[in-house]
Amino acid sequence: MSVVERYQSFKESEQANRYREEALRFAWRFRQNPMSLFGLGMILLLILIAIFAPYIAPNPAHAGWRGEPAVDFGNAWHEPSLAHPFGTDQAGRDILSRVIFGTRLSLILGLVVLTIAIGIGVPLGLIAGYVGGIPSTIIMRTTDVFLSVPPLVLALAVTVPLQPGLVTAMLAISIVWWPWYTRLVYGEVVSVREQDFVEASRGLGTGRLRIIFREILPNVTAPITVKFSLDMGYAILVGAGLGFLGLGAQPPTPEWGTMVAQGRIHLPDRWWLSTFPGLAIFLTVLAFNFLGDGLRDIFDVEVD
Amino acid sequence: MGFRSYLLRRAILTIPVFIGLTLFIFLLARVLPGDPARMALGPRATDEAVAALRIEMGLDDPLHIQYLNYMGGLLQGDMGIALTTNRNVFTDVLAFFPATLELVITAMFLAVLFGIPLGIIAALNKDRLGDNLSRLIAFFGVSMPVFWAAILIQLAIAYNLGLLPPSGRIGVDRPEWYTGFLIIDSIIALNFEALRSTLAHLALPAFALALAPMADVARMTRSSFIEEYNEDYVRALETQGLPGRLIAYKYVLKASFASTLTIIGLDFGFLIGGAFLVEIVFSWPGLARYGVRAILENDINAVMGVVLVIGAVFIIVNLIVDVLYGFLDPRVRYGEGSSA
Numbered sequence: 001m002s003v004v005e006r007y008q009s010f011k012e013s014e015q016a017n018r019y020r021e022e023a024l025r026f027a028w029r030f031r032q033n034p035m036s037l038f039g040l041g042m043i044l045l046l047i048l049i050a051i052f053a054p055y056i057a058p059n060p061a062h063a064g065w066r067g068e069p070a071v072d073f074g075n076a077w078h079e080p081s082l083a084h085p086f087g088t089d090q091a092g093r094d095i096l097s098r099v100i101f102g103t104r105l106s107l108i109l110g111l112v113v114l115t116i117a118i119g120i121g122v123p124l125g126l127i128a129g130y131v132g133g134i135p136s137t138i139i140m141r142t143t144d145v146f147l148s149v150p151p152l153v154l155a156l157a158v159t160v161p162l163q164p165g166l167v168t169a170m171l172a173i174s175i176v177w178w179p180w181y182t183r184l185v186y187g188e189v190v191s192v193r194e195q196d197f198v199e200a201s202r203g204l205g206t207g208r209l210r211i212i213f214r215e216i217l218p219n220v221t222a223p224i225t226v227k228f229s230l231d232m233g234y235a236i237l238v239g240a241g242l243g244f245l246g247l248g249a250q251p252p253t254p255e256w257g258t259m260v261a262q263g264r265i266h267l268p269d270r271w272w273l274s275t276f277p278g279l280a281i282f283l284t285v286l287a288f289n290f291l292g293d294g295l296r297d298i299f300d301v302e303v304d
Numbered sequence: 305m306g307f308r309s310y311l312l313r314r315a316i317l318t319i320p321v322f323i324g325l326t327l328f329i330f331l332l333a334r335v336l337p338g339d340p341a342r343m344a345l346g347p348r349a350t351d352e353a354v355a356a357l358r359i360e361m362g363l364d365d366p367l368h369i370q371y372l373n374y375m376g377g378l379l380q381g382d383m384g385i386a387l388t389t390n391r392n393v394f395t396d397v398l399a400f401f402p403a404t405l406e407l408v409i410t411a412m413f414l415a416v417l418f419g420i421p422l423g424i425i426a427a428l429n430k431d432r433l434g435d436n437l438s439r440l441i442a443f444f445g446v447s448m449p450v451f452w453a454a455i456l457i458q459l460a461i462a463y464n465l466g467l468l469p470p471s472g473r474i475g476v477d478r479p480e481w482y483t484g485f486l487i488i489d490s491i492i493a494l495n496f497e498a499l500r501s502t503l504a505h506l507a508l509p510a511f512a513l514a515l516a517p518m519a520d521v522a523r524m525t526r527s528s529f530i531e532e533y534n535e536d537y538v539r540a541l542e543t544q545g546l547p548g549r550l551i552a553y554k555y556v557l558k559a560s561f562a563s564t565l566t567i568i569g570l571d572f573g574f575l576i577g578g579a580f581l582v583e584i585v586f587s588w589p590g591l592a593r594y595g596v597r598a599i600l601e602n603d604i605n606a607v608m609g610v611v612l613v614i615g616a617v618f619i620i621v622n623l624i625v626d627v628l629y630g631f632l633d634p635r636v637r638y639g640e641g642s643s644a
Binding site for chain 2: 245278293
């Protein structure tokens with residue numbers, strides 16, 4: 001082994017050690033924070049429920065994951081019981097089964113919305129923060145306009161020319177969401193770009209794109225991660241809100257917000273129709289808030 | 305820089321946002337797929353009828369002319385005709401907005417009324433039971449879907465216990481219209497029966513709407529209270545022998561209020577968003593319910609009007625908050641200022 005090779009393998013193991021150390025420190029701080037552990041546990045559980053929904057749900061056919069949900073009019077309007085822990089609806093469908101499948105829709109909605117929002121928002125924030133000048137002004141003034149309308153109201157307006165449905169809801173919420181990431185990344189970049197390590201890299205003749213992606217981007221991943229976790233909850237809330245207003249997933253899709261709206265017609269007598277899907281939204285959002293709050297403490301960052 | 309020039313500069317900053325907002329709403333209505341004339345007339349209208357309406361609505365003009373016409377109309381309070389009510393959208397907005405504002409402002413009031421004490425309890429019991437409990441309540445508040453919370457509250461208090469009315473805005477004859485705010489109008493008319501009924505109808509929706517901002521206010525008050533408590537002047541006051549309670553309520557609370565104020569401004573937007581959901585649950589005859597109906601019936605003029613007015617109010621509220629913030633904390637005036 002040549003000297004150079006030995007040096008390189010030493011550097012690599014050094015690097016690996018550092019990563020391992022960081023991971024351990026992270027895990028330790030995570031353990032100190034029972035709420036975020038609880039949140040993480042709940043989220044893992046929700047992911048498992050979503051994946052294995054067909055095997056967990058007592059009556060998978062009632063969810064109508066593909067095509068029309070089955071009906072069972074003989075069992076309509078059952079109150080919660082051992083056979084139907086969440087009761088049944090007007091068509092005799094098992095609410096528990098529908099709520100279980102609804103987990104899939106909410107998690108997918110949150111993921112898709114935030115992937116699009118981050119995909120648009122982060123690059124724009126990097127450009128606005130690092131390049132500056134006219135592009136920066138245009139980008140940041142555009143975010144001002146987007147942020148001048150309450151998110152739910154803006155999302156509602158975007159759905160107007162489109163056919164109501166889950167895809168429309170996801171699209172509308174994504175359009176509303178990206179400016180938050182642009183603004184977050186912009187703030188971080190502005191605070192980092194004049195620091196010595198960036199200057200040094202620039203002095204070495206590193207290209208702009210390389211500086212943005214190799215030097216600056218790693219510094220904004222922590223706040224983005226925290227915001228992602230908190231926003232999963234909020235995006236799911238807004239998605240459920242659109243569903244509740246009849247502008248998101250359409251019945252009989254087992255989307256939680258839609259189910260609450262459908263059940264509301266039969267209040268106050270059939271209280272279980274709205275109560276359990278709503279409880280599912282609440283617990284899911286709570287889990288992401290617990291996790292996000294814990295991550296915020298661990299990374300020690302401020303978001304929004 | 306004096307307070308007046310700060311005020312002026314901050315007010316001027318909102319103008320481009322206003323113009324951007326109108327441009328955005330205009331583009332939303334014109335550029336997204338879907339023909340407004342076709343949407344207005346429905347799928348069964350003949351092509352001739354659609355073409356005629358397109359000309360009447362000026363949809364065949366070049367885009368920039370259409371925008372200028374739209375802006376010109378706006379400046380005269382003309383937002384076009386709402387297809388669902390057949391009235392000028394501006395008239396509709398004036399008729400429906402007071403109900404929503406009354407609801408939102410009451411909710412904000414409740415959020416501050418309960419949120420600040422909750423935050424102070426948490427701060428004074430830092431890392432003890434009271435703190436953890438109030439933190440948990442705050443987590444619950446921001447995680448609950450507001451429409452679900454509204455339904456549960458309605459079920460429990462209105463339907464099961466029968467304590468308060470489950471829906472509507474007033475149960476007796478409305479007092480004469482002065483402001484559209486029923487609390488104010490019934491006080492002006494000295495109609496206490498109407499006032500009682502208004503407050504009874506307002507209580508549940510306002511409380512449901514207040515849950516999330518209450519949690520935010522509590523969290524913000526807690527953190528700024530703790531931060532402020534560590535300042536040197538508090539030690540100085542303590543050594544002078546001032547009672548802890550006096551320090552907490554007279555000095556620390558006042559100083560920490562500035563940051564609570566920003567939360568109020570931010571949450572105002574979320575409250576209006578939440579009103580869209582709460583108004584449906586409680587059959588509240590406000591702008592949000594009007595807006596939802598307009599959206600469901602593809603009434604594009606009405607939707608544009610509602611979004612514009614809500615955006616404008618949100619911008620103005622944030623302006624007021626910024627100005628108050630600069631008033632409470634002179635450092636803001638001399639620094640860059642916040643440009644949210």
